[in-house]
Amino acid sequence: MAQNVEQQPVTKKKLSWHQINEGVAFGLGNLGHSAFYGALSTYFIVFVTSGMFSGVAPAIANRLIGLITGLVVVIRLAEVVVDPILGNIVDNTETRWGKFKPWQVIGSIISSVLLVVIFSGIFGLAKVNWILFTIVFVILFIILDVFYSLTDVSYWGMVPAISEDSHARGI
Numbered sequence: 001m002a003q004n005v006e007q008q009p010v011t012k013k014k015l016s017w018h019q020i021n022e023g024v025a026f027g028l029g030n031l032g033h034s035a036f037y038g039a040l041s042t043y044f045i046v047f048v049t050s051g052m053f054s055g056v057a058p059a060i061a062n063r064l065i066g067l068i069t070g071l072v073v074v075i076r077l078a079e080v081v082v083d084p085i086l087g088n089i090v091d092n093t094e095t096r097w098g099k100f101k102p103w104q105v106i107g108s109i110i111s112s113v114l115l116v117v118i119f120s121g122i123f124g125l126a127k128v129n130w131i132l133f134t135i136v137f138v139i140l141f142i143i144l145d146v147f148y149s150l151t152d153v154s155y156w157g158m159v160p161a162i163s164e165d166s167h168a169r170g171i
Helices: 017-050 058-091 101-119 121-128 130-162 166-170
Strands: none
Touching: 017 058, 017 101, 017 130, 058 121, 058 130, 101 121, 101 130, 121 130
16 A cells, blocks of 8 residues: 655755844853853852962861851852743843843853952951851852852853754754
């Protein structure tokens, strides 16, 4: 029982130069975004527990490690509430550059600068005054997380805006 089924030739749509450019830019942005997240979520805790407080009295270092670890946990829990609010801010943004690009630029610059400052141990402030270090660290880390979240929310919000075609978004 052989059936003659007509198969229509599959024609591939050619992507425009603009679509290729957007795809490459999105992919490179994802590379940097993922590297930043990897540094913040994985290496940061290793750095805090192994090297950030060298030269600080062990009792104070243990307190600071506990504080930072607790702060990271609390911030991750708070993101459940904060991220939808930030998403609303991004969605209601109207600029000539669109709703996503301003948050990408602002959030990336601020969070990158703060990541460097935090990885420097706030320039060794814990060795000088651990109480001041604690106050400054909490403030800087919360600001870093908010601006990183703005970048993250706007970045992943771009996915459906790139194309209405799910196949094109997958590419």
